[in-house]
Amino acid sequence: QVQFVESGGGLVQPGGSLRLSCAASGSIASIYVMGWYRQAPGKQRELVASMPRFGRINYADSVKGRFTTSRDNAKNTVYLQMNSLKPDDTAVYYCNTAPATQGSWGQGTQVTVSS
Numbered sequence: 001q002v003q004f005v006e007s008g009g010g011l012v013q014p015g016g017s018l019r020l021s022c023a024a025s026g027s028i029a030s031i032y033v034m035g036w037y038r039q040a041p042g043k044q045r046e047l048v049a050s051m052p053r054f055g056r057i058n059y060a061d062s063v064k065g066r067f068t069t070s071r072d073n074a075k076n077t078v079y080l081q082m083n084s085l086k087p088d089d090t091a092v093y094y095c096n097t098a099p100a101t102q103g104s105w106g107q108g109t110q111v112t113v114s115s
Contacts, residue, residue: 001103002026004095009109012085020080020109022095029053029073035098036069036080038091039108049080050098062088085113 008020020036028034033052039045048060049069057069068081078095092108 001101002028002031002097003104004106006093006095006106006109009093009111011112011114013115014086014113016085016113017081017083018085018111020082020093020095020111022078022080022106024076024078026076027073028071028076028078031097033098034069034071034078035096035100036067036078037094037096037100038089038111039094040088040091043091045094047098048093051078082111085111087113089113 003025005023008018012018033050035047036049037045037047048063049067051057051069051071059067066084071078090113092110094106094108096104
């Protein structure tokens, strides 16, 4: 099964931006829905964006209008552009299929929003 490796996280001030990348070990062209998830300290992992091969991308209300996801099937890579970041966005961010494939979770990438 496909494995995912996330990168691009870091420390950013409130209002700043980051672009996360998710590289897949195999082809994502046939994956119908790709998702970005995040897990904040003490909280359950949540789905923040789900992107089908075709059709409308869905975002969690908490990130709508600030986050944008895209996929490059030729590079087997998924991206998450995060703008106007808030302290509440602090979390470890993961990509996976949606619904998630349990054996495909990567290590995630830490995003910390703090002044």
